[in-house]
Amino acid sequence: MDRRSFLMGTGALAAGTTLAAPAISQGRKEWKMVTTWPKNFPGLGTGAQRCADRITKLTDGRVTVKLFAAGELVPAFESFDAVSSGTAELYHAPDYYFQGKHPAFPFFACVPMGLIYSEQNAWLMHGGGMELWNELSNQFNIKPFPCGNTGVQMGGWFRKDINSLDDLQGLKFRMPGLGGEAMRKLGVNVIALPGGEIFQALQTGAIDGTEWVGPWNDLAFGFYRVAQNYYYPGFHEPAPTVACGVNMTAFNELSDSDKAAVEAACQMENSLMYSEFVAKNGSALNTLTTQHGVQLKEFPPEVFDAFATASEEVIESVGDHDDLGKRILESYKKARKDYGEWTAISIQAYTNARARADASK
Template sequence: MKRRDFLKGSAAGAAVSAVASPAIAQSAPEIKWRMTSSFPKSLDTIYGTAAVFAKQVAEMTDNKFQIQLFAAGEVVPALQALDATANNTVEMSHTASYYYVGKDPTFAIFASVPFGLNARQQNSWLFQGGGNELADEFFKKFGVVGLPCGNTGTQMGGWFRKEIKTVADLSGLKMRIGGIAGQVLQKVGVIPQQLAGGDVYPSLEKGTIDAAEWVGPYDDEKLGLQKVAKYYYYPGFWEGGPTLHAFCNLEKWNTLPKTYQAILVNAANTANTWMTARYDMQNPTALKRLVAGGTQLRPFSHDVLDACLKATNELWGEISANNADFKKVIDAMQAYRSDEYLWWQVAEYTYDTFMIRSRTRG
């Protein structure tokens, strides 16, 4: 390169730098937001996922975008997280959308519904099967943007004071169970109770409720539920792969630079993967401890599962008849589920079943 050309290039580069620096500074403003969780700090994985999200945002912006995290009850009660975000009490929240079925039952589908998708299928539907697009369209009606931010994997069926051998044993049972799953179980005789995580143990201990579901072995052990109920049932058919969301106030979202919006999306994606991996690591050892301590593992009978599946399909028909949003989303999810299990039964299920049998045979 000739010296004259080099100098011209250097001058041009300096000019570009002079123009670009202020532009870059403007696109990376210093922002401080607040985020409320629906979970207590003691549940270090489900609460901790929001902390992972906030840390990622800070690191990707060189601490220019900071999100201060608050546990349930520090700003608003656990089950008011979405409302606090929509009305801009806080800019963000970390919660489960099925807590808000009282506003519209469609909220539940983007978290988990009875006999829905497992964790991998849920992520596949949301990110590749059009689920997130449907969610965006729906959530905007309530003034929020929702970013998938965690999945617990299939949950347990909960803690019971007595054995559940038949459908009749569910009649009159007072059970802590959230969202639309409670409406399904109500059809088979259960009296559903919606309680925040911090209220589950005292309610079960006092006998205010007869049974309670929360998450799985690791979190359930932390809540001490094994101390107040003996029988631990599986699977939690109402939560095959429940997604948590990081909700953002829609107006605040629209004020962000595109780079910051992308950073929020990518931070949520990291947290989404982190939660599932973390629970998959923690649950096996927690389950061993529970069983060693006297917990009685019990599977739900096929009769109970069949009755609940029938009740679920009846409920979907009833809601769909009066709610176009719900029908649109549940039909899309169920069609995706059908194709997923067509594939699952060929490879995933066959492989897992063989490996589980091999393990039990030693």
């Protein structure tokens, strides 16, 4: 090879190398995930991080997701707007935080006296729920995915005993979503607060009580240091689905395989988070009651029945908002009836029978 040919060849190689690098970098995207959780908070915060990391791995780094905890990029309750506008590409939060956008959003997290985990997933995946969720969220430039669940939650922490409906009058209580609307009907002064602000509000007396999730998370927040009465069952959140809302513009720019990777990462976290809460709530409850003197109490029937009545009134009102709200309500109610009949003779009947058998030993 002569000198002229060699130089031309190396020049072509150099040009090829120079051109290839931008092409590779252009194929990679850096996404921001905003959350409503404190940084690294057990279950919820760590679940969001798992999902972010899993998207990065499943796309082989073509989509790299960086997580921002509540307040790091935007305030907790502004995560929906951040993703809708494109300030961030994903949020991790239960959609009942965003009922101000449309009163039907809580149905895709949970509503009081609503579906349990298995029923919620059945409705979303096989009962038309996902189609309705997409129809609602797409109006805000968001593509939703289920991305976590805590299972049935506790009724909450109270400074004083709740023996009757009179004890609820004027109570300052933290509860989001339609459950909070139901409590208002019973004379409760309901206050919405993100997770990271609850303990201080309880400690200073800004609120008299709070619900959060359940023993594992409640132990981590240390609510037992301020309130000792821990009530069950939680009427307000029988199985809250945590959403991963994705900016639709950003999502539509992905290849089909990367879209599938995002969906798979969210679906995996939806299952993994639920199983983690089931695994850890029992031991956390034991710690609360045996080591920290927490008094475990059941709501009196009179109080719980009033919760149920108020919940029905609140839920029905969603159907009056618009046609979409009405269709979401009707679909959800049908699912609750259909799935509830099976739940009654399967999950509920079995666990009741198991409890009787255990008690007789």
